[in-house]
Amino acid sequence: MKRQPTPDHLLLDQQLCFALYAASRSVTGLYRPLLEPLGLTYPQYLVMLVLWEQDGLTVRELGQRLQLDSGTLTPLLKRLQTAGLVSRQRRKEDEREVDIRLTDAGLALRDKASGIPECLAQCMQLSLDQMQTLRDELKRLTRQIQLPPSED
Amino acid sequence: MKRQPTPDHLLLDQQLCFALYAASRSVTGLYRPLLEPLGLTYPQYLVMLVLWEQDGLTVRELGQRLQLDSGTLTPLLKRLQTAGLVSRQRRKEDEREVDIRLTDAGLALRDKASGIPECLAQCMQLSLDQMQTLRDELKRLTRQIQLPPSED
DNA sequence: CAAAATTGAATTGTACACAATTTAATTTTG
DNA sequence: CAAAATTAAATTGTGTACAATTCAATTTTG
Numbered sequence: 001m002k003r004q005p006t007p008d009h010l011l012l013d014q015q016l017c018f019a020l021y022a023a024s025r026s027v028t029g030l031y032r033p034l035l036e037p038l039g040l041t042y043p044q045y046l047v048m049l050v051l052w053e054q055d056g057l058t059v060r061e062l063g064q065r066l067q068l069d070s071g072t073l074t075p076l077l078k079r080l081q082t083a084g085l086v087s088r089q090r091r092k093e094d095e096r097e098v099d100i101r102l103t104d105a106g107l108a109l110r111d112k113a114s115g116i117p118e119c120l121a122q123c124m125q126l127s128l129d130q131m132q133t134l135r136d137e138l139k140r141l142t143r144q145i146q147l148p149p150s151e152d
Numbered sequence: 153m154k155r156q157p158t159p160d161h162l163l164l165d166q167q168l169c170f171a172l173y174a175a176s177r178s179v180t181g182l183y184r185p186l187l188e189p190l191g192l193t194y195p196q197y198l199v200m201l202v203l204w205e206q207d208g209l210t211v212r213e214l215g216q217r218l219q220l221d222s223g224t225l226t227p228l229l230k231r232l233q234t235a236g237l238v239s240r241q242r243r244k245e246d247e248r249e250v251d252i253r254l255t256d257a258g259l260a261l262r263d264k265a266s267g268i269p270e271c272l273a274q275c276m277q278l279s280l281d282q283m284q285t286l287r288d289e290l291k292r293l294t295r296q297i298q299l300p301p302s303e304d
Numbered sequence: 305c306a307a308a309a310t311t312g313a314a315t316t317g318t319a320c321a322c323a324a325t326t327t328a329a330t331t332t333t334g
Numbered sequence: 335c336a337a338a339a340t341t342a343a344a345t346t347g348t349g350t351a352c353a354a355t356t357c358a359a360t361t362t363t364g
Binding site for chain 2: 011016022023024025026028031050065067114117125126135136137141
Binding site: 180212250 | 311312313314315316321322323
């Protein structure tokens with residue numbers, strides 16, 4: 001009774017998903033030593049990127065931009081608040097919403113972060129063109145996936 | 153005193169890292185409803201893929217294949233054991249190593265999983281060729297990143 | 305060969321992710 | 335307008351990730 005070999009399509013090295021998962025974690029790992037001096041984790045850095053771009057968003061708006069829900073963002077934002085980088089305030093117009101704003105320290109941190117993208121680009125050994133192409137392919141993939149699998 | 157606009161290279165939409173991070177989480181999300189009937193999470197599915205391919209690896213070998221450490225794998229493997237899908241046994245030759253083996257149920261699960269890759273391919277709306285190209289680009293990126301940033 | 309160094313898992317502690325529920329505020333509707 | 339429905343955060347619970355430490359087993363070395 002010989003055991004059937006695994007069919008090709010179940011081989012780990014065939015999986016796009018694993019290539020994505022591994023690449024994402026590897027890149028995040030590259031950020032770690034660069035963000036550590038700023039006192040930020042990678043997801044916290046993403047939140048800061050959004051706020052540096054547009055300050056004063058609600059938790060919901062941040063979540064839409066990063067595709068994260070309040071279960072992830074609420075504790076993360078509390079840590080950023082404890083670190084003195086953002087403030088959290090209920091909105092006057094609608095008390096259900098919480099306004100996230102950069103503090104002076106949070107805004108100032110942008111300067112210390114401004115060298116990071118270039119540093120990363122070097123670490124990844126890709127040309128600017130290669131990076132843009134790959135990035136846009138991944139965006140397209142994410143966009144197409146956005147439509148749910150088969151919710152009838 | 154007007155606030156400086158964020159420089160282009162700090163814009164979220166410019167980041168390859170975020171495109172990767174978002175795509176990876178989106179794809180994992182696609183797996184969720186497919187793996188739920190099998191009682192697996194996505195990282196658990198990856199472990200099963202490795203074991204279906206080669207049974208009887210140590211925690212360390214699994215970790216090398218998936219780029220995960222014992223802090224992640226030990227609890228994950230205990231859950232797979234509790235689910236009756238794998239066994240964990242100290243190796244006779246070297247008692248430090250723990251051998252992970254599929255149970256009959258673990259091996260049997262492969263048949264129920266065999267349709268998943270095709271299902272995913274459809275959800276991603278990519279041709280087989282596009283998938284392979286993207287996968288190989290990501291593998292190359294991960295491989296290049298493997299070399300540490302600048303550990304002198 | 306015994307002390308020192310190394311190795312492999314496990315453990316501890318922090319920080320995501322995300323489903324599901326809860327709570328409070330607002331909007332809709334009969 | 336008041337009850338019902340909806341919405342936004344927060345909370346709860348489970349499961350990763352990963353750094354750092356611990357512990358036991360094996361290797362290396364003086």
